[in-house]
Amino acid sequence: MNEVFPGGIFAGENENGLQLGNEFLTLFFSKRNGQLSAVAAPDGNPVFGKPDEMFQSVKIASGGKLNSYPPKFKHFYSLEPENMDESGGATVFRGWFSTRLPCGVEFIVVCEDPDWRIEQILEFEVRQPYVRIDWKITNRKNTEERLRALTFQLPELTFEKPLISLPGAISVPDSEPEKMPPLTYCKFGAFARNENDTFCAAAWTTDTDFMNLNRCSQKDGRVFFSQEHRCSGDLGKGDAIHFGSDYILLSGGSLNNAIESFRGHYRDKGLTDSTPRSPVARDAVIFEANVGAILFDPDFSYCPYPTLADFRSDLPRLRSLGFNTIQLMPKMPFPWYTVTQYDDFHGTYGGESDEELKGFIRNAHELGFRFLFDIVLHGAADAQSSRKGIERYQVRNRLFAAGLASGEVNPYRREHPDWFRYDENGGISFIHTWSLDFDSPELAKLFTDHLKQCVSEYGCDGFRFDAPYWGCEPNWRKGYPLFPGASFSRNVKLLRDAKNELLRFKPGLLWYTEHEHAEWRAFMDMTYTYEESWLLWRPAPGQKLPIYQGVIDAAKMARWFDLRRRVLPRSDIVLQHHIDSHDSWWNEADSAFARDKFGRAAARLLNVFCMFIDGAFLGYAGTEKGDEDFFRKMLAIRRENPVFTLGSCDYLKIGSGHPRVLAFFRKYREVESVLLFNFSEETSLCRIHGAECLSGTVLRDLVDGTAHRLADELKLEPNGLMILSAEK
CATH class of the missing domain: 2.60.40.1180 (Golgi alpha-mannosidase II)
Structure with missing residues (x-):
């Protein structure tokens, strides 16, 4: 059976398999298990897998239990469920269907096992070199089942001598498979081109509802691309969940051409925000600082400014160096990037009173600075959360201990238990704070009103939002209106809505965040660039930076920066670059500044590199010490030559x-x-x-x-x- 649709889209079926495709790629599905077995180019040559062999491309994780880690656990992350069941290895093919769309054709390929019905929803567009795959999973059991995740793995990459690029990942561009690590996470997907750069294959996932992970793995030179959807939730008998999307692309052109096609998928996912960027983002030279001492284990601490008055007295010097933006973090040692109450301004940021804090901001404005509040979303803290952190972790115990002096129970917990995310065992979700749930309309309004107060009463010029994804575990709260795993993306909606409301309130505010995924870069003015930390400030333990060590050469390092820029959802997103930030301290507390890790000469070079590549620059309090004249000179060159802030x-x-x-x-x-x-x-x-x-x-x-x-x-x-x- 063969069927041809307008635009060159086609379907073919015989006793062994099903072929679906267009002029760019053909997907083969086995008639035995109903799963993807191969992807072929227009000339019929396989690119992934072998058409005549069955392959398990779908794995479903379900069941299991969320167990507590042992006391004094060495890592600082959320809990993972254990003893999960895995399905997908025993499915059978149940048929396929087609529906014509205005710009293409939708195919549904169905397979099932005793536990799950899996509908693979493929959308081919006319003249589009990729296929979009969504998923509908239905529980076939007679009992309720806890779905954890779905992983879609493509068959082995089979074309000859591929060169692998993973934009934005810890990976050297155009790597030969044998030289790659066993596993690499790649938020923007995986691309493989031929030696002549005349053909490229790619695979990725972009899921705006659930947490998703792109992976590239290799063993003995065999390469596999896979995508995982953390679609956690309970399904009763006959209940279904629909989510996506995964993409497969074949391009008869260069890697750059493939990436241009890749960027087209952002339109599918609603990630092409046309809101103008803040006009001040590109020339931002940010000085990041906190009031009080950061406490590190076992006995190291750093205190850039003991009091807000000390910080205020240093503002003229900082302005003379060339900084034009102050980013004020929550004070240390407490609340140390946690929320006590949003309306407690001086308690959060420093000063003896709110009036002193307002005076600090006025003084900064008088000197020509812009002022940003560093805003925390992930969770509220109290003495109980501090005690829990000391019990659970080996790290940051001195900071947790400092929190013991706060109130026993945070007022938000006591008065508004519905403002929090809950784990599947019935307790409030906890990483190092009690996780806030901004799907609560009341909490979302309080937060947005807080941002308005920051602008109207305190005169701030914008915000830096700390780790808005941190603490976004599945929300198992009874009565939660969404599938639990969908809570991961909800802070995107919160901040999108808040930005739209505040820009009507005061146009030109600067919005920037720590998170780097496409959902955030679609609407923020500026984001962090942790992706480049492996190249610039976070080498592997005991090693030099990759270019100093010879792991990557200058041409491929330049290629890495070029590819990272090309895959972004908007070409005008501003990237903030830094060598020293409070986050480099969290991760490198034994040798805080770049000058301590790499030597003063290398630190100067790295700082200037961050000043002059495209984007904004940030320095953490103290990064300039001993190099004031050097910073003054370099930042003057940057400021006085618009080519370095406005140019391509x-x-x-x-x-x-x-x-x-x-x-x-x-x-x-x-x-x-x-x-x-x-x-x-x-x-x-x-x-x-x-x-x-x-x-x-x-x-x-x-x-x-x-x-x-x-x-x-x-x-x-x-x-x-x-x-x-x-x-x-």
Whole structure:
């Protein structure tokens, strides 16, 4: 049986299998288990799997129990259920259906086992090189079943000599399979191209309801792509859940062409927000600080400003260095990134009174700073949560102990138990605080009103939202209106709605967050860039940064930055770069600043790199100590040359030809600049490759004023840099 639909979409069936596809790709499903067995290119050659072999592509995890970790557990994460059942290995094919859509065709392929009916809902669009796969899972048991997750694994990648790129992941672009680690998580999916860059295959998931994980695994050079949906919830007999989506793409073109097609799926998922970005995001130079001492185990502490008055007295110096934005964190040691009560401003941020805090902000404005409140969403703290943290974890015990002096039970817990997420054992969800549930309309209104108060009474210019996904475990609260696992994404809705409301209240506010997934980058003005931490500030324990160690060379490091930018849902999202932040302290408490980890010369280079690539720059209180003149000079160059804040940034147009010298190109109107960074402890000699794209004939170094011809050999000192402006 064969059927052809408009636009080149087709279906074919014989006694062994089912083929569904369009002009770009064909999917093969086995007639034995009803699951995906292969994906082939238009020429018929398999790209994933083998059409005539059965493969288990679907795994369902269910049942199990949420067990407590033993006391003094060494990690600091949420609990995982244990002893789960796994299904999907014994399904049988039950048929398929088709429905014409305005722009394509929807196919439903059905398989089932005694426990579950699995409907694989495939949507092919005309002239679209990918297929979208959604899922409908129905409980066939006579009893209620607890669904945990569905994993969709593609068959083995089978085309010859693939080069693997995982944009935004801890992975070297264009890696040969044998050189990859056994498992890599990749939030933007996995791409495999051929050696000539004339063909590319990709797979990814984007699920705006449930937590999802993209994985690339390899063993003995065999590569598999998989996607997991954490669709936790209870299903009674005959109950079903519908979720998605997973995508498979085959592109008869370059990796860059495949990524352009990939970006089209953001439209499918409603992630193409056209709200204008805050005009101040791109030139932000942020100074992040807290009042009070951060306490580390066993006996280390750091106190940038003992009091708010101390911080206030330092504002003129910070302004003279070139910082233009103050980001005030919750004070330490308590509430240390927790919520006590949102209306307790000076108790949260420091000062003897709310009026002192308002005076601090007024003074910052008078000096020309913008001011951001660092806002916590994940949970409320009290003495009981502190005691629980000490019992559960080996880490942060001194900070937990500091919380013992707070009230025994947080007023929110005492008066509003419906404002919290609950675990499946009936208690309030806990990681290091009691997890707040902003699906409560009353709590959501209180939070939005709090943001309005930050603006109207305190005069803040925007917000940085700390870890808005942290604490978003499945919400098993009785009466919760959604499937428990869907609670993961609900803070996206909270902050989208709050932003829309506050922008009517005060246009131009800066909204930025720690989270980096597409759902956040679709509407925030700015986000963190933890993705690049493995390259710039968080090496593997006991090792140097990858480029200093030779794990990645300059050309591939530039390619990594280029790919990360290309996969973002909006080209105008601003990325905030840093080497030192409070988060680098949390993770590297034994050697806090980059200068302690890598040496002062390397730390200078890394900081300047973060200042001059596309986006905003952040420095944590103290990162500038001992380098004030250097910071003043570099930030002045950044401020006085709009090409570095408003200009385009191209990581591939210019090269150095040297494995340790990373070069990139920036342009704004008629102004062009080439930047060179020597990530080496040795002197490096290089020449600019691709200089024909420059309109000037002379390159003047904005750092020392020296002039160079385009063809000159350039000498960079160990950890040296050049910021070259093209002159005619």
